[in-house]
Amino acid sequence: MEGTSSPELAATAAVFASEARASMLLLMLDGRAWTLTELSKTASIARSSASEHADKLLDVGLVEEVRQGRHRYLRLAGTRAADLIESLAAFTGRVRPARQSxxxxxxxxxxxxxxxxxxxxxxxxxxxxxxxxxxxxxxxxxxxxxxxxxxxxxxxxxxxxxxxxxxxxxxxxxxxxxxxxxxxxxxxxxxxxxxxxxxxxxxxxxxxxxxxxxxxxxxxxxxxxxxxxxxxxx
Incomplete structure (x- = not known):
């Protein structure tokens, strides 16, 4: 109903509307913590861009940050986040084919x-x-x-x-x-x-x-x- 409270579904869904962020999330499905440098290489983007994408993923609670000294690591924020990503992957009928090499x-x-x-x-x-x-x-x-x-x-x-x-x-x-x-x-x-x-x-x-x-x-x-x-x- 108009005027009632509601979950910010659009804000959460919007983070998946980026190939770079999607690539980063799929990499983190292995359960490990990854550096921004590693995530940027996977997404084929600059490290500074990976940092911006990471902040957006943190904002909606899909990932969590782990710091060790000067190093910043990101990992999925538990099984609920992993289940959501896996469910979306299964829901889509479109699969990007692997390279021909x-x-x-x-x-x-x-x-x-x-x-x-x-x-x-x-x-x-x-x-x-x-x-x-x-x-x-x-x-x-x-x-x-x-x-x-x-x-x-x-x-x-x-x-x-x-x-x-x-x-x-x-x-x-x-x-x-x-x-x-x-x-x-x-x-x-x-x-x-x-x-x-x-x-x-x-x-x-x-x-x-x-x-x-x-x-x-x-x-x-x-x-x-x-x-x-x-x-x-x-």
């Missing part, structure tokens, strides 16, 4: 195969594991974990909290696969465990792309073999 094509394929999305796993591998959880009866149609699912997580050393402050598990539309992968606290804990067990490893020259190791392929075989089309993962 062989190196760019290899990096693009690696990102589509498996990548981290803030604190959970995305890409073809993320979707495949979610499909496997369904096939094994580990998650329900509403993405809640069944007793066998909780037992499987416990076998990996993951004990889900009884009173979580965040949603344990929820579907998240994968922007490359156009299908759902697992998100939420349980997905964050699973990614952390996959890293600790060395079941996945970072792809060289990448900040977000990962791949299955031999140990990971063996440890997750029951889930991945639930769908024969997943044989080429890793």
């Amino acid at each position: 062989l190196d760019a094509q290899h990096r693009d394929r690696a990102m589509r195969e498996a990548r981290t999305c803030y604190r959970h796993l995305a890409g073809k591998l993320g979707v495949a594991l979610t499909d496997g959880m369904r096939a094994q009866g580990f998650i329900e149609s509403d993405f809640s974990f069944t007793p066998p699912g909780r037992a499987w997580l416990a076998s990996l050393g993951i004990d889900l909290p009884k009173h979580p402050r965040r949603t344990l598990a929820r579907p998240c539309l994968d922007w490359t696969e156009r299908r759902e992968h697992l998100a939420g606290l349980a997905a964050d804990m699973l990614l952390a465990t996959l890293r600790e067990n060395a079941w996945i490893e970072i792809v060289p020259s990448s900040t977000r792309a990962v791949r299955l190791t031999a140990a990971g392929r063996e440890g997750l075989a029951d889930l991945l073999l639930a769908d024969p089309s997943n044989d080429d993962l890793g």
Whole structure:
């Protein structure tokens, strides 16, 4: 109604109307803190321009600043910011193709195969594991974990909290696969465990792309073999 209070949706949405800021936000989806110099290189802009864009992202609360001495770092302001960026990426039907160079094509394929999305796993591998959880009866149609699912997580050393402050598990539309992968606290804990067990490893020259190791392929075989089309993962 006219005259009532309302959220400043336009102001927040406006920060995404910049290719430079969008590039900076997508880079920060790896969960790390980045310097302005690094962000400016990613967005192909001057450092001074990156600083101006950073201030706008700070104003709407999408990022937070970390200072160490004279150095200024920026990172996403938590899971809500990451979820918003990922949701927008999945919502758009337009995808800018990778450059035609062989190196760019290899990096693009690696990102589509498996990548981290803030604190959970995305890409073809993320979707495949979610499909496997369904096939094994580990998650329900509403993405809640069944007793066998909780037992499987416990076998990996993951004990889900009884009173979580965040949603344990929820579907998240994968922007490359156009299908759902697992998100939420349980997905964050699973990614952390996959890293600790060395079941996945970072792809060289990448900040977000990962791949299955031999140990990971063996440890997750029951889930991945639930769908024969997943044989080429890793």
